[in-house]
Amino acid sequence: MLSVANVEHRQDEAIGVTSSRRVLIKAAALGALATSPLIGRLIRSGAALAAPSKAQDAKILQLVLQLEYLQVAFYEQALQQASLKGDLRDFAQTTLGHERQHLAAIKNALGAKAGPKPKFDFGQRTKSPDAFTRTAIRLEDIAVAGYNGQATNLTKGTLAAAAEIVSVEARHAAWVRAIAGEVAAPVPVDKPMTAKQLAEGLHEIGLKG
Amino acid sequence: MDGSPSFDRFLAAVDRDGAIAETRTRAEASLSRRRLLGLALVGAGASLIGSSRARAARGLAASDVSILNYALVLEYLQASFYTEAERSGALSGKTAEAARVVGATERAHVEAFRELLKSQAVKRPTFDFQGATEQQQPFLKTAVAFEDLAVAAYKGQAPKLQSNAVLAAAVGIHSVEARHAAWMRELFGITPAVHAFDKPASRASVTEIVASTHFIVAKPQLTKRRRPKYTG
Numbered sequence: 274m275l276s277v278a279n280v281e282h283r284q285d286e287a288i289g290v291t292s293s294r295r296v297l298i299k300a301a302a303l304g305a306l307a308t309s310p311l312i313g314r315l316i317r318s319g320a321a322l323a324a325p326s327k328a329q330d331a332k333i334l335q336l337v338l339q340l341e342y343l344q345v346a347f348y349e350q351a352l353q354q355a356s357l358k359g360d361l362r363d364f365a366q367t368t369l370g371h372e373r374q375h376l377a378a379i380k381n382a383l384g385a386k387a388g389p390k391p392k393f394d395f396g397q398r399t400k401s402p403d404a405f406t407r408t409a410i411r412l413e414d415i416a417v418a419g420y421n422g423q424a425t426n427l428t429k430g431t432l433a434a435a436a437e438i439v440s441v442e443a444r445h446a447a448w449v450r451a452i453a454g455e456v457a458a459p460v461p462v463d464k465p466m467t468a469k470q471l472a473e474g475l476h477e478i479g480l481k482g
Numbered sequence: 483m484d485g486s487p488s489f490d491r492f493l494a495a496v497d498r499d500g501a502i503a504e505t506r507t508r509a510e511a512s513l514s515r516r517r518l519l520g521l522a523l524v525g526a527g528a529s530l531i532g533s534s535r536a537r538a539a540r541g542l543a544a545s546d547v548s549i550l551n552y553a554l555v556l557e558y559l560q561a562s563f564y565t566e567a568e569r570s571g572a573l574s575g576k577t578a579e580a581a582r583v584v585g586a587t588e589r590a591h592v593e594a595f596r597e598l599l600k601s602q603a604v605k606r607p608t609f610d611f612q613g614a615t616e617q618q619q620p621f622l623k624t625a626v627a628f629e630d631l632a633v634a635a636y637k638g639q640a641p642k643l644q645s646n647a648v649l650a651a652a653v654g655i656h657s658v659e660a661r662h663a664a665w666m667r668e669l670f671g672i673t674p675a676v677h678a679f680d681k682p683a684s685r686a687s688v689t690e691i692v693a694s695t696h697f698i699v700a701k702p703q704l705t706k707r708r709r710p711k712y713t714g
Contacts, residue, residue: 367675374678417657424653426648433641437679439653440633440660444675447664451674457580458661461587462594462654 312388325428333423334379334431336468340416341376342390343475347412348372350399360452361402368445375438382434395479406453408478413446415466415474422465457479542598542645550648551604552685553655554595556635558606559697560628561588567615567625575671577618581625584662591655598648608700622670629663631691634683 338371351357357365380387398408420439424432447457466474542550564585567573573581596603614624636656643649664674683691692698 344571368672371675371678378679382711421650421653421657424640424696425649433682436637436640436653436656437681439657440637440680441658441675441678443660444664444680446669447661448674451665451668456583457665457668458584458587458658461590461658462651463657463661465650465654 275360281295298301301320318403325426325431327428330428330431331383331386331427333426335386335469336471337420337423337435338376338383338388339381339391339475339480341372341379343393344372344412344416345369345376345394345469346393347399347408347479350393350395351405351409354399355402357402357405361406361449364445364448364452365405368409370446371441371445375441378434378438382431387393393479394481398479406449410446410453410455411450411474412478413449415471415478416442417446417463418424418466419468419471419474421463422471424465450452491499503649506674512664527654545642546644546648547599547602548640549643550595551602552689553636553639553652554592554599554604555607555698556632556688556692557588557591557595559609559692560632561585561592562606562609563615563624563628563697564588566609567621570616572616573618573621577622580665580669581621584625584665585664594651598651607698609697610699611697619670622666625666626663626670626672629659629666631683631688632659633663635678635685635688637680638682638684638688 348365352362352365352369355365395408398404417439419433420442423435427435443463450457450459472480564581567581568578568585584707592606611624614620633656636652640649640652640656643652660680667674
């Protein structure tokens with residue numbers, strides 16, 4: 274076993290100029306070194322965003338409302354129709370509970386201005402455990418990317434509230450991946466989606482109209 | 483549900499902090515805090531704010547530099563923890579695989595922050611994980627606590643960031659830490675997502691929690707002060 278002093282020294286090497294090749298090779302294999310370029314791109318694109326305002330918050334929340342409505346409907350229908358068992362059923366039930374609370378919070382924030390419940394057609398996506406798993410992974414990833422993409426467009430207060438939701442969506446995404454035996458956190462930085470991409474993603478899964 | 487009665491003290495402390503409304507006054511009550519944390523994050527942040535009044539890294543606000551260095555220390559902590567666990571050879575199966583992926587990610591986060599901060603980046607502190615990297619169950623328990631803590635820490639800072647660019651990067655890392663937290667929880671056999679809303683933790687409370695672990699055994703220093711000479 275390595276002594277602590279040894280480990281610390283080797284960590285210094287790994288992070289410094291005299292990088293441990295082993296660490297670098299592993300990181301490269303995982304695509305982890307893509308982090309810096311992505312952050313660079315985010316940083317270049319950050320400057321061009323519109324200034325946050327209460328009116329803009331409301332527009333963004335209307336879109337997020339559709340996302341949360343879709344999530345609730347998806348998990349409700351899957352629990353009835355997808356023959357979910359064991360871990361997958363536990364995941365769907367717990368996640369449904371969270372999505373209902375998210376939906377209530379967004380509705381509450383929008384008050385009387387909250388848009389109506391949309392219509393959905395999930396097709397075969399809620400009809401089998403496999404289809405459910407694939408769709409849940411996609412849906413939770415879309416939720417994370419959608420919320421993250423709006424971070425710089427929101428006022429600070431709304432951002433703080435959204436941040437309490439997005440990490441729970443990320444937990445769902447990792448949870449269902451782990452159940453499926455997949456790498457639960459495949460990238461070092463989650464890539465954001467624009468509002469347009471989020472809307473497209475919701476339609477891809479089953480949002481109508 | 484969360485079935486581990488001896489569940490980590492610093493996770494418990496995060497939850498407690500979430501219940502208490504986060505107060506700025508607490509963060510500013512620095513006398514006892516500074517005495518308590520002479521060796522940890524606040525020291526690093528405070529000295530940075532002092533030194534960066536004149537010139538911030540890449541045009542970042544001094545407060546952003548301070549937040550980024552605080553995040554960097556958390557990333558150093560995590561990267562070192564996973565790297566040491568990997569090297570200890572104590573992990574097996576899915577846990578070993580997860581530790582390899584998460585470790586590589588945390589190292590990438592460290593690199594990204596150092597790149598962003600350049601000469602204003604704090605240096606890696608010295609850590610002593612007190613055996614937590616040498617057995618699978620203590621490793622998982624500590625990993626869960628670290629990841630949940632990181633999620634709460636990023637969440638606490640996100641609304642305070644001045645730079646949109648840094649904010650966009652920070653939220654992308656914040657959600658990855660949440661994925662890690664869920665993954666480690668699943669491997670540890672506890673519910674990956676307990677609550678519908680994840681609560682933030684203030685910098686003061688995170689710093690206190692980290693200090694309480696005694697995992698940091700030497701103070702992080704500014705690299706700009708003077709680079710130590712490596713003979714290797």
